[in-house]
Amino acid sequence: MNDVISFDSATFRRVLGHYPTGVCVVTAVEAEGAPVGMVVGSFTSVSLDPPLVAFFPAKTSQSWPRLAAVGKFCVNVLASDQQALCRQLSGRGEDKFAGVSHRVSANGSPILDNVVAWIDCTLDAVHEAGDHYIVLGKVIALEVDRPESPLLFFQGNYGEFSLLA
Structure with missing residues (x-):
């Protein structure tokens, strides 16, 4: 079957931008002791048994190959007041940390420090998916550090979640 795509990448991005995502930083420490990390807005739970997550x-x-080489990582869920940290860690450069x-x-x-929650993982599998990879992590430890509103990304902007009364 040959699917016909009737939209361009700008339309795809615009429409999917109407779905909010949480903002996380995936971190690891390279062999020489330097921290490495990348900001992701595409993080999800996958399985309870075994406990798996994905991004x-x-x-x-440029950061993913460095993280992959370590074979383990921590997903840090950013709080709504950590937008400056997000911007710092999403930039390019040797000393983002x-x-x-x-x-x-x-x-x-x-x-x-001061993240909403963290999820410590070992690298379980990596699959190709178009112009991205699907990275599965096996969860070995996790905790809520600060039960605050998470940082969200929606329609090209950062924001926060508030409960309806």
Whole structure:
């Protein structure tokens, strides 16, 4: 079957931008001890048994190959007041972690200070999916650090969640 696509990539992005996503930072520590990380808006739970999560880095990502080489990572769920941290860690450059306070998980990955929650993982599998990868992580530890409103991305902007009364 040959599917005909009747839209361009700008339309695809515009329409899917109407679905809000949480903002996370995936972190690891490279062999020489340097922290590495990437901001993702495409994170999801996958399975309870075994406990699996997933995120979807672009094949053009410069950070993903560095994270993949480590074989373990921590997903840090950013809080709504961490937009500046998000912008710093989403930039390009060697020292994105300058001044970023964190502790190290039992698995050896950075847990950023004041995040809503963190999920520590080992790399389980990587699958190609168009111009991205599907990365599966097996969860080995997780915790809520600060039960605050998460940072959300919606229609090209950052925002926060509020409960309806």
